Amino acid sequence: MKPHFSKVRIGLVSIMFVMTFVIFFARLVFVQVVRGEELRGRAERQYLRSIELPARRGEVFDVKGNKVAVNSNFKSMFAYPITKKDADASYKQMSNIFGTSQKSLRQRHKLAPRKFRWIKRGLSAKEFSRFEATDNQCGLFLREEPSRSYPYGKVGRAILGFVDLDNCGKSGIELVMNDALNGAPGRSMIQTNGIGEKYRIREIPLKEAEAGESVVLTVDWDKQQIVEEELGRSVKKYNAKGGMAIFLDPYSGAVIAAADLDEKGEALDKPMKLNAVASTFEPGSIFKLITAAAALESGRINPDDKFYGENGRWRLGRRTLRDDHKYDTLTFRDGFVFSSNIIMGKIAYEIGGDRVFAMAQKFGFGRKVRCGLNGESRGILKKPYRWSEFTTSTFAIGHGLSVTPLQMAQAFAVIAAGGYLCQPHFIAGCINDEGHIVNRHTSRPIKILDDDIVAVLDSFMCEVVERGTGEPIGDAPFAIAGKTGTAEKPNLEEGGYFKNRFMASFAGYFPADSPQVVGIVILDEPEPIHYGGHTAGPAFKNIAIKFAAIDNYGAGVSASAPVKTDEVYPEAGDKIRKEVIIPDLDGASRGKARYQLEKLGLKAVFSGDGEDVIGTRPAPGTRLSSGTEIYCYMSKDAGNKIETPDLNGLTIREAISILEQYGLTFTCTGRGRVVKQTPVAGTVLADGEVIKFECKRYKGV
Numbered sequence: 001m002k003p004h005f006s007k008v009r010i011g012l013v014s015i016m017f018v019m020t021f022v023i024f025f026a027r028l029v030f031v032q033v034v035r036g037e038e039l040r041g042r043a044e045r046q047y048l049r050s051i052e053l054p055a056r057r058g059e060v061f062d063v064k065g066n067k068v069a070v071n072s073n074f075k076s077m078f079a080y081p082i083t084k085k086d087a088d089a090s091y092k093q094m095s096n097i098f099g100t101s102q103k104s105l106r107q108r109h110k111l112a113p114r115k116f117r118w119i120k121r122g123l124s125a126k127e128f129s130r131f132e133a134t135d136n137q138c139g140l141f142l143r144e145e146p147s148r149s150y151p152y153g154k155v156g157r158a159i160l161g162f163v164d165l166d167n168c169g170k171s172g173i174e175l176v177m178n179d180a181l182n183g184a185p186g187r188s189m190i191q192t193n194g195i196g197e198k199y200r201i202r203e204i205p206l207k208e209a210e211a212g213e214s215v216v217l218t219v220d221w222d223k224q225q226i227v228e229e230e231l232g233r234s235v236k237k238y239n240a241k242g243g244m245a246i247f248l249d250p251y252s253g254a255v256i257a258a259a260d261l262d263e264k265g266e267a268l269d270k271p272m273k274l275n276a277v278a279s280t281f282e283p284g285s286i287f288k289l290i291t292a293a294a295a296l297e298s299g300r301i302n303p304d305d306k307f308y309g310e311n312g313r314w315r316l317g318r319r320t321l322r323d324d325h326k327y328d329t330l331t332f333r334d335g336f337v338f339s340s341n342i343i344m345g346k347i348a349y350e351i352g353g354d355r356v357f358a359m360a361q362k363f364g365f366g367r368k369v370r371c372g373l374n375g376e377s378r379g380i381l382k383k384p385y386r387w388s389e390f391t392t393s394t395f396a397i398g399h400g401l402s403v404t405p406l407q408m409a410q411a412f413a414v415i416a417a418g419g420y421l422c423q424p425h426f427i428a429g430c431i432n433d434e435g436h437i438v439n440r441h442t443s444r445p446i447k448i449l450d451d452d453i454v455a456v457l458d459s460f461m462c463e464v465v466e467r468g469t470g471e472p473i474g475d476a477p478f479a480i481a482g483k484t485g486t487a488e489k490p491n492l493e494e495g496g497y498f499k500n501r502f503m504a505s506f507a508g509y510f511p512a513d514s515p516q517v518v519g520i521v522i523l524d525e526p527e528p529i530h531y532g533g534h535t536a537g538p539a540f541k542n543i544a545i546k547f548a549a550i551d552n553y554g555a556g557v558s559a560s561a562p563v564k565t566d567e568v569y570p571e572a573g574d575k576i577r578k579e580v581i582i583p584d585l586d587g588a589s590r591g592k593a594r595y596q597l598e599k600l601g602l603k604a605v606f607s608g609d610g611e612d613v614i615g616t617r618p619a620p621g622t623r624l625s626s627g628t629e630i631y632c633y634m635s636k637d638a639g640n641k642i643e644t645p646d647l648n649g650l651t652i653r654e655a656i657s658i659l660e661q662y663g664l665t666f667t668c669t670g671r672g673r674v675v676k677q678t679p680v681a682g683t684v685l686a687d688g689e690v691i692k693f694e695c696k697r698y699k700g701v
Helices: 002-034 036-047 084-098 102-109 125-132 172-176 178-182 221-237 284-298 332-337 341-351 353-362 389-396 405-416 451-467 536-550 590-599 652-662
Strands: 048-053 067-079 117-120 140-149 186-191 202-207 214-217 242-248 255-261 306-308 313-316 319-322 329-331 427-431 481-490 497-510 517-524 579-581 603-607 613-617 623-625 629-634 665-669 673-678 690-696
Touching (some): 067 125, 125 140, 221 536, 242 536, 284 332, 284 341, 284 353, 313 341, 405 497
Antiparallel strands (some): 067 140, 186 202, 242 255, 242 517, 306 329
C-alpha cells in the first residue's frame, strides 16, 4: 500500500504544480496581453512625462559674415514631485538653494503631485552649485535651455531686437524672422526612479529638433558702430533729445546702417522698434528736393529763372512765410542752395500743389517701404482740401506732412541712383544646411525721373555743400551732395509750431561724383545751434569720412572740394611742385586770366572765342600743384557765336554749371564724369542746338 500512496501523492503535487503554473501563465497573459497597453500606459504616467525639446535657434550674420546674434545656454530649475511628501521636501531643498523661507516658497509655487512647474529660469552659478551639493532633490530637476547673446552689445540692437525667456523674438529681426530662426521643436520623455525619493532626470528622445535657419543682414556692423558713435557724439555735443540716422546703398536699397539714440546718446537694451523706420517727423527743408523735382519735370521752371524773395517776409493773407535771411531776387537754383522758403513756395504755387503732391507720391511718401522690420510707419501724406497759396507753399517746404527717416533716405537715393526708386531692405537672405544663401531679397528699381532732371538736382545739392547752407561740411576730402533741414516742431497739443524747438537734419550722398552711400542724420532739438547744416551736417560728414576709411570708393578727392593738408607726396624721381589755389576768375578778361594763372605757375587753356571768363575747371578754391592746366570757359564772342565748350572729364554738376552760364540747352545720360559730347568741343553751335553728353564712372567707382 505504501508505494501506491506515494504515487498518488506525487500525482497530486504534480497536478497542483501544473495548475499553479497555468494560473500564473494565464495571469501573465492577462497582464501582458489583455491589459498590457492599459497597464503600460499607467506605469508610464507614473514615471514618464513628455516635454518639448526646443530647436537650436538660427544665428544672425551681418553682410561681412560677422555673427551679431548667437546662441548660448542657461540652466533652469523645474519641479515635478510624485507625491505630496516629495512636494513638501522640495520646499525645504529650495529654501536651502535660494535662501528663501519655505512659507514664501509655498505661497509662490504651490507644488502638487505630478504637476510640472517652473521654479526659476536662469540659475546663478551659486544656486547651481547648491543644487549639485544636495543629496536628495525630491522632485527638483535642472533643464539646460537655449538663450540669445549679442557679441556687439548694444550696437545694432534696435535692428536685431531681442527674445524672451522662451527664446521667442519680441522685436526687430528676432521677431520678423522668428519662424525661420526657431526651426521645429522636438519631443522627449523624462524618466524618474520608481520609489519616489530621489530623481535624476533621464531624457528619452522621441523626435529630434530641427535647427532654425540663420539669417544674413545687409547691415555692415563696422559701419553700424561708426554711425552710432558719431550720432551719439552729436547728440551729446548739441544737448539734443535724441538722434536718428540711416544709410543705404542707393542702387540696391540695402540698408548699410541704421540707429536711433536717446538724449544720453545711448541705445536701449531691449528696444521695441527702430525709430528710423517706425517714427515720423516733419521734414522741413530737406523736402524741397521733391518740390524742385516737380518744378523741373513740369518744364515751366528753369534753374536760372528769377523770383522775388520779398526781403524775407511774404504776406499770404493773414499769415506770413519767413526766411532767415532777407533775400531780394534769387534764381531757382539759388533758392534751393540757400534754402529759401519763399522762393520754393512761389515756385510750388506756380506749378501747382497737385504736381508737388503727385511727385511726393512718386517718391514713395505716404506708404510703407516694407523694409523687413516691425513697426514700420507709412507717414502722413494728406492732400489738402484746397490748394491755397499758403497751403501750397508750406507743403512745398516740408510742413503739413510727416515722413520716416527711411522714406527720406529712399527719396535722396533716387537722385544718387540716377532716377531709380529702389526698395530699402535689411535682410539679404537665409543660410541653408549647405551654407548657401537662399531666399535672397529681390526688387526691381523703377525709373521715376529723367536723367536731365537728375543731373540738375545733383548739381543743386552739390552746390548746397559748396556754397550754400551745407557749407560747414564742404571741407571733406571728397565731394558730398545733399540738403539741409531745420524744421520747427509742431505743437500737437495747442496747434501751430514751436518757435524754439527744431528738428535739424542733413540728407545726402557721397562721393558726389559717383555715389556709393546715401543717408540722413536727424537731431531732435539741438541746442544752442539748431541749424541742420551746422549740427546734423558735420555728423553726416564724419560718418562719410569714416566709411571711406573702410571702403575705397575710388573717387579720391573731388576737384571741387578743397583739401586741408599742404603736404605733397611726389612719385619717386618727380620734382616737388608747389601747391597753389585756383583764383576766382569769373568776369576776368582773357589777358588778365592768363596773367593771374601764369603768375601762380599754372597753364591757361581757353575754350571759346569770347573775352570774359565765365567759369574754370577745376573750380575756384581748388588746391593743386603748380604746372597744372586750367581750362577757362569764355563768354560769347562779338558775333554772338558760341563754340561748344570742352566738357570731357568734368563732373555732371561742373558740366551743367558751364552750360547754364552759356545759356545752352542740354541732355545727359549716365553718372560720373563726361566721357563723350555731341557736338564735339570747338564746334560753332546753331541757334537752339542741344548739347548732348554722356557720363560714366571710372573703373573701381
